[in-house]
Amino acid sequence: MIGLILAGGIGSRFWPVSRRRRPKQLLDLLGGGSLLAVTARRIEPLCGPDGIWVCTTEELASAVASELPELPPSRILGEPSGRNTAPAIGWAVRSMPEEVREGVIAVFPSDHWVADEEAFREALRRGAAAAVEGAHDVVTVGIAPAWAETGYGYVELAAPPVEGGVERVERFTEKPDPETAARFKASGRHFWNAGIFLFRGRVLLDLYGRHLPELAAGLERLAAEDGDAERRCALYADLESVSIDYGLMEKLSSIGCVVADCGWNDLGSWGSLAEALPADGDGNRTVGDTVAVDARDNLLFADGGTVAAIGVEGLAVVRTGDAVLVVPRERAQDVRRIVDRLRALGRRDLL
Numbered sequence: 539m540i541g542l543i544l545a546g547g548i549g550s551r552f553w554p555v556s557r558r559r560r561p562k563q564l565l566d567l568l569g570g571g572s573l574l575a576v577t578a579r580r581i582e583p584l585c586g587p588d589g590i591w592v593c594t595t596e597e598l599a600s601a602v603a604s605e606l607p608e609l610p611p612s613r614i615l616g617e618p619s620g621r622n623t624a625p626a627i628g629w630a631v632r633s634m635p636e637e638v639r640e641g642v643i644a645v646f647p648s649d650h651w652v653a654d655e656e657a658f659r660e661a662l663r664r665g666a667a668a669a670v671e672g673a674h675d676v677v678t679v680g681i682a683p684a685w686a687e688t689g690y691g692y693v694e695l696a697a698p699p700v701e702g703g704v705e706r707v708e709r710f711t712e713k714p715d716p717e718t719a720a721r722f723k724a725s726g727r728h729f730w731n732a733g734i735f736l737f738r739g740r741v742l743l744d745l746y747g748r749h750l751p752e753l754a755a756g757l758e759r760l761a762a763e764d765g766d767a768e769r770r771c772a773l774y775a776d777l778e779s780v781s782i783d784y785g786l787m788e789k790l791s792s793i794g795c796v797v798a799d800c801g802w803n804d805l806g807s808w809g810s811l812a813e814a815l816p817a818d819g820d821g822n823r824t825v826g827d828t829v830a831v832d833a834r835d836n837l838l839f840a841d842g843g844t845v846a847a848i849g850v851e852g853l854a855v856v857r858t859g860d861a862v863l864v865v866p867r868e869r870a871q872d873v874r875r876i877v878d879r880l881r882a883l884g885r886r887d888l889l
Contacts, residue, residue: 539666540638540739541585542630545574545594545602545648546620550874551807554861555841558889563648564601567811567825573649575605580655581646584662592648593630595620618771624785625753625777628746631739632757639739642669647733651814653801661798665736668704674794675745676787677704677736680729682799686719689806689871691731691783698726699797707793710783729797732804735782749789753778808854808863809870812837822847837867861888 549562556562563574570576578590587608594602596616603614615630627645634643644662652658665677680693691713696706710731714722722728737745746754756777763770778785787793803814815823815837822830826840831848838845842859854870856863865873880888 541581550877618774624782651803657800665796677794679734704794807870
């Protein structure tokens with residue numbers, strides 16, 4: 539199996555710790571190294587040290603190389619600009635040697651957390667086997683929902699899954715309202731969409747040609763360019779900016795799903811990080827130098843200095859060297875609005 543790690547995002551919902559030049563995937567949020575390095579270690583037993591590739595941006599390529607010093611520069615693919623996941627995945631696969639594209643490629647986000655890594659890898663082994671057999675064009679990974687989450691997308695299966703099996707995906711559903719999320723959790727056929735896909739490389743490019751013909755043609759034009767960096771940047775900027783879920787996966791009738799019950803968390807916000815951290819007797823989750831008095835169910839995160847809280851409940855309080863964030867945990871998904879406001883104000887020093 540080839541593992542393609544997507545590491546080009548900016549992690550805006552983890553502001554103020556995540557910044558443009560040092561985004562979430564390059565941070566050590568849970569101990570043990572950066573999220574990117576932990577992802578690479580997690581999949582190495584499946585791919586081997588020579589089977590890992592990373593798709594990032596040109597701006598972050600050197601930082602990625604520092605986090606993964608054993609990875610040859612030829613396997614760090616730097617996008618000229620960010621154009622969403624469909625262009626990134628298609629471009630990365632098209633950039634791989636033809637013999638690599640003949641095998642199974644698994645695409646992974648770079649910033650997730652998994653408690654039971656062996657259960658996670660076992661699900662991927664089943665998915666890779668299904669991709670080799672060709673019963674499904676693409677195989678995705680569904681996560682057994684631990685609660686009625688409204689912040690995740692879901693995959694709906696045609697039937698309740700059989701242990702160890704691969705079930706056909708009926709449809710993808712974006713973030714549901716609370717009532718729908720509760721119904722999904724109880725159905726036995728809805729699972730969190732982990733954003734992980736397995737496929738033969740040549741099959742994926744054929745699917746692009748069928749369902750995303752303009753993007754496929756743009757990728758071929760890029761492949762034909764030889765050495766003209768300015769021309770390549772212009773061609774890449776012209777690629778359609780669309781997610782692989784919306785642009786391709788929702789159009790396919792032959793997608794399989796393997797279900798993993800592995801303690802997965804997408805670490806999509808400060809609220810998600812809190813779920814992955816141990817709680818003290820008052821339900822507080824803490825990182826760094828923190829003090830809590832008469833405080834309950836808070837996330838206190840000190841990247842610099844000390845965070846002290848008294849008499850508050852249900853907050854995320856994050857301190858860095860130059861900024862402090864205070865937000866109710868249930869509104870942690872809204873932190874990107876702060877980033878949008880700072881960008882509108884021209885505060886690049888805080889981005």
